[in-house]
Amino acid sequence: MxxxxxxxxxxxxxxxxxxxxxxxxxxxxxxxxxxxxxxxxxxxxxxxxxxxxxxxxxxxxxxxxxxxxxxxxxxKMTVQKINIRITNWEKYKLDQFSVFQTEESVKDDIKMVLAKDLETVSKTKDLITKIIENKPIKINNKRYKLEVKELVIYTTLTINIEIHFDE
Structure with a gap:
């Protein structure tokens, strides 16, 4: 090539x-x-x-x-509100107004926990329970006692209560 x-x-x-x-x-x-x-x-x-x-x-x-x-x-979280609920009021044929008055009465009894920090309230939960359970309630000329069934502590204090005849 x-x-x-x-x-x-x-x-x-x-x-x-x-x-x-x-x-x-x-x-x-x-x-x-x-x-x-x-x-x-x-x-x-x-x-x-x-x-x-x-x-x-x-x-x-x-x-x-x-x-x-x-x-x-x-x-620093504090209790802002208190919710009280009576769960078995129909069993005793109570009117709603009496139930409302009872719930408000319980709120007035434990209003000292408002604006308290959650730690303090959780330490005093036994005291709160005793305050509620040791106070007899009179509705329609009958005496009732309250029993705390559930207690939830957070910014809203929620308490579920059952009502019974006081003997």
Whole structure:
């Protein structure tokens, strides 16, 4: 196999030399542009990593502060409302007004727990139960006693009571 004798023709020599010089120049330009882009992207990535680390630190600080505030608020939670419900009033054929009056009377007896923190109220739940159960109630000339069936202590103090004849 024989190569054509183009190497003797000056037009072809200039064309091939131009291609070689153009290729070398374009390769240098490509390397320069690629290097600049890589440098910019490397700077951007480093900046973003630094920002991420700062944000993670800020998040840790915020979470710690949030937990401390949450714990303080839970310690300071107080009883805001008292709900009393007599569950078996139909059994004794009591009217709703008498039931309402009894519930209000019990609320008045234990209203000292309003605006107290939950820890104090939970420590005095036995006292609350005794206050309710030791007070006889008179409805329609009959004496009844109350029995606490359920006591839920949170921002709303919920007490379910059953009523029985006092003997």
């Amino acid at each position: 024989r190569l054509p004798p183009y190497y003797r023709n000056p037009a072809w020599q200039r064309f091939i030399a131009g291609m070689a010089v153009g290729g070398a120049i374009s390769w240098c330009i490509f390397l320069y542009i690629f290097g600049v882009w890589q440098e910019d992207y490397s700077k951007l990535i480093l900046k973003q990593q630094k920002d991420i680390e700062e944000y993670k630190e800020e998040i840790k600080i915020w979470q710690k502060d949030y937990e401390e505030l949450n714990n303080k608020n839970q310690e």
